[in-house]
Amino acid sequence: MPIRFEIIAQDKTTRARAGLLHTPHGVVETPVFMPVGTGGTVKGMRQEELEALAVQILLANTYHLYLRPGHELIRDAGGLHRFMAWPRPILTDSGGFQVMSLKSLGRVTEDGIWFRSHLDGSKHFLSPERAVEIQLALGADIIMTLDECVEYPASHQTLERAVSLTTRWAERSKQAFARGSGPEPLATHPESVTPNPPSQIPRSSLFGIVQGGTDKELRRQSAEALMGLDFEGYALGGLSVGEPKSEMYDVAEFTADLLPRERPRYMMGVGTPEDLLEGVARGIDLFDCVMPTRNARNACAFTSEGKVILKNVRWARDERPLDPACGCAVCRRYSRAYLRHLFVTGEMLGAILATHHNLHFYLDTMRKIRQSLLFGEFAEFHRKVRMQP
Amino acid sequence: MPIRFEIIAQDKTTRARAGLLHTPHGVVETPVFMPVGTGGTVKGMRQEELEALAVQILLANTYHLYLRPGHELIRDAGGLHRFMAWPRPILTDSGGFQVMSLKSLGRVTEDGIWFRSHLDGSKHFLSPERAVEIQLALGADIIMTLDECVEYPASHQTLERAVSLTTRWAERSKQAFARGSGPEPLATHPESVTPNPPSQIPRSSLFGIVQGGTDKELRRQSAEALMGLDFEGYALGGLSVGEPKSEMYDVAEFTADLLPRERPRYMMGVGTPEDLLEGVARGIDLFDCVMPTRNARNACAFTSEGKVILKNVRWARDERPLDPACGCAVCRRYSRAYLRHLFVTGEMLGAILATHHNLHFYLDTMRKIRQSLLFGEFAEFHRKVRMQP
Numbered sequence: 001m002p003i004r005f006e007i008i009a010q011d012k013t014t015r016a017r018a019g020l021l022h023t024p025h026g027v028v029e030t031p032v033f034m035p036v037g038t039g040g041t042v043k044g045m046r047q048e049e050l051e052a053l054a055v056q057i058l059l060a061n062t063y064h065l066y067l068r069p070g071h072e073l074i075r076d077a078g079g080l081h082r083f084m085a086w087p088r089p090i091l092t093d094s095g096g097f098q099v100m101s102l103k104s105l106g107r108v109t110e111d112g113i114w115f116r117s118h119l120d121g122s123k124h125f126l127s128p129e130r131a132v133e134i135q136l137a138l139g140a141d142i143i144m145t146l147d148e149c150v151e152y153p154a155s156h157q158t159l160e161r162a163v164s165l166t167t168r169w170a171e172r173s174k175q176a177f178a179r180g181s182g183p184e185p186l187a188t189h190p191e192s193v194t195p196n197p198p199s200q201i202p203r204s205s206l207f208g209i210v211q212g213g214t215d216k217e218l219r220r221q222s223a224e225a226l227m228g229l230d231f232e233g234y235a236l237g238g239l240s241v242g243e244p245k246s247e248m249y250d251v252a253e254f255t256a257d258l259l260p261r262e263r264p265r266y267m268m269g270v271g272t273p274e275d276l277l278e279g280v281a282r283g284i285d286l287f288d289c290v291m292p293t294r295n296a297r298n299a300c301a302f303t304s305e306g307k308v309i310l311k312n313v314r315w316a317r318d319e320r321p322l323d324p325a326c327g328c329a330v331c332r333r334y335s336r337a338y339l340r341h342l343f344v345t346g347e348m349l350g351a352i353l354a355t356h357h358n359l360h361f362y363l364d365t366m367r368k369i370r371q372s373l374l375f376g377e378f379a380e381f382h383r384k385v386r387m388q389p
Numbered sequence: 390m391p392i393r394f395e396i397i398a399q400d401k402t403t404r405a406r407a408g409l410l411h412t413p414h415g416v417v418e419t420p421v422f423m424p425v426g427t428g429g430t431v432k433g434m435r436q437e438e439l440e441a442l443a444v445q446i447l448l449a450n451t452y453h454l455y456l457r458p459g460h461e462l463i464r465d466a467g468g469l470h471r472f473m474a475w476p477r478p479i480l481t482d483s484g485g486f487q488v489m490s491l492k493s494l495g496r497v498t499e500d501g502i503w504f505r506s507h508l509d510g511s512k513h514f515l516s517p518e519r520a521v522e523i524q525l526a527l528g529a530d531i532i533m534t535l536d537e538c539v540e541y542p543a544s545h546q547t548l549e550r551a552v553s554l555t556t557r558w559a560e561r562s563k564q565a566f567a568r569g570s571g572p573e574p575l576a577t578h579p580e581s582v583t584p585n586p587p588s589q590i591p592r593s594s595l596f597g598i599v600q601g602g603t604d605k606e607l608r609r610q611s612a613e614a615l616m617g618l619d620f621e622g623y624a625l626g627g628l629s630v631g632e633p634k635s636e637m638y639d640v641a642e643f644t645a646d647l648l649p650r651e652r653p654r655y656m657m658g659v660g661t662p663e664d665l666l667e668g669v670a671r672g673i674d675l676f677d678c679v680m681p682t683r684n685a686r687n688a689c690a691f692t693s694e695g696k697v698i699l700k701n702v703r704w705a706r707d708e709r710p711l712d713p714a715c716g717c718a719v720c721r722r723y724s725r726a727y728l729r730h731l732f733v734t735g736e737m738l739g740a741i742l743a744t745h746h747n748l749h750f751y752l753d754t755m756r757k758i759r760q761s762l763l764f765g766e767f768a769e770f771h772r773k774v775r776m777q778p
Contacts, residue, residue: 043737046741046742064734084727085727347428348430348433
């Protein structure tokens with residue numbers, strides 16, 4: 001089994017737990033935040049810097065990599081790790097979310113999703129099998145099944161239909177994964193005595209995605225159906241799509257409780273620093289979100305004192321670091337005044353430095369959460385952070 | 390005297406020399422290439438990375454910093470070094486070149502240059518005195534006099550007028566510099582017993598700029614007039630403005646020969662890697678050019694095998710480094726295929742990595758030149774490089 005998950009600490013009063021996720025590219029300490037490297041790069045960050053920030057696992061978007069440079073090119077280059085020179089673990093999504101969020105461009109059928117490229121309008125088809133095939137070519141450590149993600153609010157009928165389709169797709173994904181990553185392809189060359197070169201050995205693990213919106217009964221149906229298929233990890237999809245925070249937390253807790261304790265749980269596309277803490281408290285192990293990186297490019301920084309809008313004229317002569325409580329390379333060296341100047345003049349370095357800081361803030365938040373778990377202080381940490389103004 | 394120049398090696402067959410330029414912010418090994426940090430940042434590069442690349446001195450543009458964030462803001466922040474968190478030497482230009490290259494926006498009079506901001510059309514006036522005042526506020530180690538730079542080709546009359554105006558402006562600059570950096574301002578507060586805080590101690594040195602186009606007699610007049618004013622260094626202006634290479638080299642050699650041996654010589658805005666070598670052979674010590682950084686952003690890399698156009702489809706599956714002979718961090722880690730992907734998809738990281746490589750290429754070229762001087766092998770190095778296809 002390519003991945004192995006080990007729980008090393010469990011909070012007594014909440015569902016929070018700390019673990020080790022062993023992958024073919026190294027061990028990930030959970031709970032973990034995964035920066036988003038959409039097209040094989042976390043915008044504005046070198047891989048060296050991500051390593052220096054102690055990023056443990058990256059997320060990459062199958063949709064974007066499929067369109068450019070193409071999954072076959074990446075497969076031929078030895079997989080995504082090698083192509084982008086990132087030696088640590090990678091998780092890829094199925095591509096379905098991007099395809100469906102480009103509304104007018106996608107059409108969902110029983111077979112899969114027809115969509116048009118946002119780049120040139122060309123027509124493409126993404127089926128559960130195809131999503132697995134593309135992701136196996138990319139060669140991420142963790143790959144995701146194709147699912148149907150529904151907007152909030154949605155009718156019960158819509159949600160039910162999506163859960164049922166997601167279940168059928170999960171089954172097809174599982175079968176495609178077994179074929180694609182199993183011994184069958186070797187059987188076509190029975191005379192071959194050379195083992196596959198390392199880059200072709202399938203080393204991915206497949207996660208299923210629970211849907212059901214804010215409907216607990218549907219979440220239960222979805223979770224149980226997926227568990228019947230026995231995935232190596234389970235994701236909570238269809239959250240943070242417009243529902244109130246309290247509902248999101250409630251559904252996350254309800255759904256996490258349904259899932260097997262010994263498998264990693266991944267809350268997709270979530271969220272704010274607060275969401276990380278609340279998600280962990282509800283038993284989530286993995287998170288990803290574009291917020292720290294996208295906000296950074298829009299001159300919005302996360303700090304211990306809340307969000308800082310970097311273009312604000314009040315920082316024009318402010319010689320303090322962006323976050324006086326932060327020890328990142330940016331806060332140790334550069335002033336708010338300089339960062340503001342960079343954003344006001346449209347210099348690339350503004351986005352570069354703000355991205356570095358925001359990622360540090362997210363990763364550091366998660367490190368503190370994990371430390372509190374290891375030392376049996378999570379409940380206290382949780383209470384303290386919640387009580388902050 | 391804030392700067393001191395020391396020649397430590399002199400080639401026997403050419404005018405090339407190696408030296409040490411002692412400045413208030415450290416010692417610069419010459420000949421040296423200065424990356425251009427237009428608005429207080431070398432586009433796409435962190436200051437940490439510039440340090441790691443062993444950048445010894447940066448150039449910043451007075452015009453841009455005067456408009457945004459303003460020289461007074463930078464002065465109040467403790468000067469440009471502190472504002473941009475760059476502890477090593479800085480040279481600023483006078484602003485005149487930018488003002489005049491924005492053609493329709495500038496008007497030259499005896500007093501100075503009227504110009505409109507390229508940002509909002511607001512009207513500004515730059516006199517020799519004002520250029521010194523602004524640069525003293527920025528606090529660079531080396532500052533430049535305001536000069537009139539003429540395009541190529543120009544009539545003898547135009548060139549003569551520009552030389553004569555540049556000479557009068559140089560004299561006014563020298564006087565303004567003496568007032569601005571001398572003891573006079575202190576005299577207005579005779580009761581003060583507190584010494585000026587370090588950031589206000591004038592530590593700049595003023596360089597004069599020789600003009601005269603490709604007219605040697607005018608170059609001689611210009612150089613002699615400036616030498617009469619005794620500058621701490623001399624620049625060759627008005628080169629690389631369209632004249633043939635052979636003329637540029639010829640004029641550089643002729644002009645460098647006129648200048649005092651013991652003062653640093655700076656060829657402004659030049660040039661290609663070949664120009665650095667040819668400039669050094671003619672006795673030049675300092676160079677600056679936007680070429681490595683600007684070309685990088687336009688997906689053009691300098692390599693030991695010539696220029697590489699990074700968007701070229703032939704690199705789509707090329708797993709070799711950008712320059713197999715290069716030991717920079719980019720060539721050690723990333724493939725041409727990945728760099729091409731970044732540029733084709735418009736990712737920031739493309740410009741970041743190409744800028745890093747190109748700067749490394751320029752700095753490394755200059756290091757090799759300097760090494761050859763220290764070991765008495767410059768002539769051989771020069772001959773070898775020239776003989777390459």
